[in-house]
Amino acid sequence: MIEGLNIKTLDDVNVSNKTVGVRVDFNSPIDPATKKILDDTRIRAHAETTLKELVEKKAKVVVISHQGRKGDPDFASLSEHASILAKFLPAKVKFVDSIFDEKAINEIKGLKPGEVLVLENVRMWDGETKSASPEDHAKTPLVQSLAPLFDVYVVDAFSAAHRPHASLVGFAPVVKHFVAGRVMERELRALYKVRNNPERPCIYVIGGAKAEDTAEIISNVLGNNIADKILTGGLAANLLLHAAGKNIGELNVKILEEKGFLELEPELQKLLKQYPGRIVLPIDLAVESDGKRVDVPVDNVPNLPIKDIGVKTAQEYSKIIKESRTVVMNGPMGIFEDEKFSLGTKLVFEAMAASKAFTLIGGGHTIASASKLGYLDKISHVSTGGGALIEYLIKGTLPVIEVLKQYSK
Numbered sequence: 001m002i003e004g005l006n007i008k009t010l011d012d013v014n015v016s017n018k019t020v021g022v023r024v025d026f027n028s029p030i031d032p033a034t035k036k037i038l039d040d041t042r043i044r045a046h047a048e049t050t051l052k053e054l055v056e057k058k059a060k061v062v063v064i065s066h067q068g069r070k071g072d073p074d075f076a077s078l079s080e081h082a083s084i085l086a087k088f089l090p091a092k093v094k095f096v097d098s099i100f101d102e103k104a105i106n107e108i109k110g111l112k113p114g115e116v117l118v119l120e121n122v123r124m125w126d127g128e129t130k131s132a133s134p135e136d137h138a139k140t141p142l143v144q145s146l147a148p149l150f151d152v153y154v155v156d157a158f159s160a161a162h163r164p165h166a167s168l169v170g171f172a173p174v175v176k177h178f179v180a181g182r183v184m185e186r187e188l189r190a191l192y193k194v195r196n197n198p199e200r201p202c203i204y205v206i207g208g209a210k211a212e213d214t215a216e217i218i219s220n221v222l223g224n225n226i227a228d229k230i231l232t233g234g235l236a237a238n239l240l241l242h243a244a245g246k247n248i249g250e251l252n253v254k255i256l257e258e259k260g261f262l263e264l265e266p267e268l269q270k271l272l273k274q275y276p277g278r279i280v281l282p283i284d285l286a287v288e289s290d291g292k293r294v295d296v297p298v299d300n301v302p303n304l305p306i307k308d309i310g311v312k313t314a315q316e317y318s319k320i321i322k323e324s325r326t327v328v329m330n331g332p333m334g335i336f337e338d339e340k341f342s343l344g345t346k347l348v349f350e351a352m353a354a355s356k357a358f359t360l361i362g363g364g365h366t367i368a369s370a371s372k373l374g375y376l377d378k379i380s381h382v383s384t385g386g387g388a389l390i391e392y393l394i395k396g397t398l399p400v401i402e403v404l405k406q407y408s409k
């Protein structure tokens with residue numbers, strides 16, 4: 001049981017010799033040219049925890065996941081995922097190229113205790129991606145065909161928990177046991193603490209390239225008094241600086257305009273006024289000039305691309321982070337992929353590693369930057385969530401969490 005949320009976990013059910021449906025999130029980056037999986041972190045995360053435990057407890061395990069969306073270049077079969085999974089599990093792993101037809105049903109019925117069957121990408125069935133209530137999804141052919149075969153349904157896909165899709169919520173009303181898996185459990189324990197009862201000072205660090213969520217994050221996190229301060233980098237910082245009336249150079253304004261971020265400025269101006277001193281903006285920035293890094297004060301930014309927070313800013317952020325007790329970070333401080341502009345992100349990670357704080361990071365690029373700069377194993381909790389994590393930080397819950405709370409049994 002996850003305290004506070006009253007959600008049942010694998011500790012609350014007997015899975016031995018039982019047929020267990022497990023909704024994981026194997027959705028991974030895929031090379032558009034070769035169609036090969038580029039990073040197997042998510043597959044490994046489920047394999048080494050929930051799936052390994054189910055195999056060891058001699059469950060008959062049926063794995064359900066999506067990969068991409070129809071029409072997108074990363075929409076693909078799960079056959080390669082199944083082969084990768086087999087490398088991480090001490091079990092026979094089979095794959096079937098269907099989801100709930102007779103072939104899939106026969107494969108499920110033929111499973112022996114300790115064996116694993118991966119079903120085809122559940123989004124190959126069009127009904128999967130509709131957002132609906134558990135009760136409505138329970139009437140779909142997916143749930144009607146598979147639910148009678150499952151003794152237990154485990155939801156482990158935290159990183160897809162912002163999607164109230166059929167395979168995520170539809171089994172809840174109709175199976176005997178509906179519980180959270182170990183990946184979901186670990187995420188919920190870490191996030192619940194950070195969102196509801198963080199040790200203070202609690203600092204949020206936001207950066208990266210997706211400034212569309214910036215206003216909503218700031219207004220929720222400061223409005224609900226979750227964070228004491230928000231440190232900013234990446235495009236979010238450029239946008240806030242421009243909203244605050246700073247001249248960041250025409251070229252940088254154009255980037256914000258092209259992404260549609262300038263529309264957020266009135267809201268950001270309101271927030272800057274409402275929370276003085278709590279939204280921390282860079283005092284200097286790094287621009288690229290003739291292929292070199294040049295640090296400039298925010299009052300004197302030339303018309304050159306901003307690619308990182310400046311060193312003085314990074315030092316100031318480090319000081320604040322080292323004195324904090326909780327740090328949540330989403331989005332690198334600069335274009336870390338280029339070594340010259342990875343310094344801001346590196347100094348932030350260094351301070352997180354040196355602090356006594358509980359540190360949490362999430363987002364594909366944020367994790368990639370921590371890994372590239374050598375700090376991944378120094379972070380207290382690395383979330384598997386991208387969109388799900390951001391929505392959780394904003395709202396404090398997710399559709400699938402609500403269904404788990406309601407139907408945990």
Ligand SMILES: Nc1ncnc2c1ncn2[C@@H]1O[C@H](COP(=O)(O)OP(=O)(O)OP(=O)(O)O)[C@@H](O)[C@H]1O
Binds near residue numbers: 366
């Ligand atoms: N000043 C900047 N200008 C342009 N791009 C930037 C800047 N600072 C950081 N970035 C880019 O932001 C990207 C990461 O941001 P993003 O918001 O996608 O992070 P994330 O949430 O961790 O990733 P994901 O979307 O994969 O979950 C990096 O590729 C980095 O180069």
Ligand SMILES: O=C(O)[C@H](O)COP(=O)(O)O
Binds near residue numbers: 025027159163386
């Ligand atoms: O990677 C993710 O964020 C999840 O797997 C959800 O995928 P989606 O955004 O395609 O629904």
